[in-house]
Amino acid sequence: MELLLAYLVVANLVSFAMFGMDKQRARAGQRRISERALLTSAAVSGTVGAWVGMSVFRHKTAKRSFQMSMVAVTALDVAVVVAVLVLR
Numbered sequence: 001m002e003l004l005l006a007y008l009v010v011a012n013l014v015s016f017a018m019f020g021m022d023k024q025r026a027r028a029g030q031r032r033i034s035e036r037a038l039l040t041s042a043a044v045s046g047t048v049g050a051w052v053g054m055s056v057f058r059h060k061t062a063k064r065s066f067q068m069s070m071v072a073v074t075a076l077d078v079a080v081v082v083a084v085l086v087l088r
Helices: 003-027 035-045 047-056 066-087
Strands: none
Touching: 003 035, 003 047, 003 066, 035 047, 035 066, 047 066
16 A cells, blocks of 8 residues: 555656646747656556646646546546555
8 A cells, every 4th residue: 555655646746747847848948748748647647746737837727638638537547546446
């Protein structure tokens, strides 16, 4: 259980940081982190960090297609975490 919790904390911190870095790169006109990479970071159980990053950095909040993808990834993430907890 401690290992799962540690994994979730790290995954969410990474997702949060990626959204912050992408917003910073966007402002600086630098090469961006792909939406696929942002969604993948969320999909590997970093959805909370991704949603918080979207809110804190006000990043990707106006793009409806990205938000819908995040909803789908979140549903998948929740299902996987619940399955892991139930099957343990």
